[in-house]
Amino acid sequence: MAVHGGKLQLQTGGDGEIVDLTEGVAAIVRTAGVVAGLATVFVAGTTAAVTTMEYEAGAVIDLREALERLAPQGHDYEHNRRNQDTNGHAHVRAAAVGPSVGVPIVAGGLALGVWQQIVLIDFDTRARERTVMVAIVG
């Protein structure tokens, strides 16, 4: 057994864009050749998050709206005031959702539900290049 490291680099538009990472993570699992194990997916950075969802246009809109209600962009943020910044809402949403998920590997593949995808949500106010690290144990 070993730990295999993988990395995904991607461009996002920011502003709550949700990107499907599933194929990229699955490719890293295949390359590692792990049959039974664990894949941990982690986004480096403080204004993006990783979770799973049904990556369907309606659910994508709904999740973005719910996180807007949790931390509205127009709210008055200390982060913005102290740093002459504009992405205070993005920091709050990213910390609340969290940067990582762990997905078991079974029979050489990710043990996701039929409609379940691994996604990155980029809450920042501008286009960003994102680095997602994947640790495969198995």
Add this chain to the structure above:
Amino acid sequence: MAVHGGKLQLQTGGDGEIVDLTEGVAAIVRTAGVVAGLATVFVAGTTAAVTTMEYEAGAVIDLREALERLAPQGHDYEHNRRNQDTNGHAHVRAAAVGPSVGVPIVAGGLALGVWQQIVLIDFDTRARERTVMVAIVG
């Protein structure tokens, strides 16, 4: 060292039902015979989540109510409109809470707090059969 895979199958009533998974996960740890390691608990599916809590009747009610406020069932969801569906709120709540937790294994057992349990929350609008995958490293 190895990765030991385990699986829990369970019936839930849906509608925010919270199920205590702790004994099931602990049994998988014991079967694996791992003394020091990591247990990752993951629910397959997009309308359920995994976290930890004190599994006490009052806290269970409070958590269900807070997640109802985060994504109310009666809200107007794009997921419902586009798919003639009724569980848009369930998708939002599941993605926000997240599908996985990682719990260290110490001295052959889960390193949980005294009152801390691993729970599944099923947000779907109907009774479901759920599959929880457990990856044990150690």
Add this chain to the structure above:
Amino acid sequence: MAVHGGKLQLQTGGDGEIVDLTEGVAAIVRTAGVVAGLATVFVAGTTAAVTTMEYEAGAVIDLREALERLAPQGHDYEHNRRNQDTNGHAHVRAAAVGPSVGVPIVAGGLALGVWQQIVLIDFDTRARERTVMVAIVG
């Protein structure tokens, strides 16, 4: 490869205090001597959570306020009513944010973003001694 266990003991003031765990976790990684692997950080207990954020005074205030809106302290909680307790809000917030994060280890260090720290949030209503378990695989 092996699993290396580590533990951090810390005092918090409770009441939403956010504590930076990064140096403590990094020291456990260094002691383990793991070059490529996975660090899983987990808090034992049901009124605290672990996530990542930019540990900056403004963002710290903003995150505390957003979680206060999610589960206000003054709200009427079943947990409080049934147990003559006062920390119902803390249980809700801790379960929603979650107890664990998984961070890949690359080149002997945590693969965090430049401004990204691993933090503990203690939602309890009083000062607490907290135990954070760290499982290092690699």
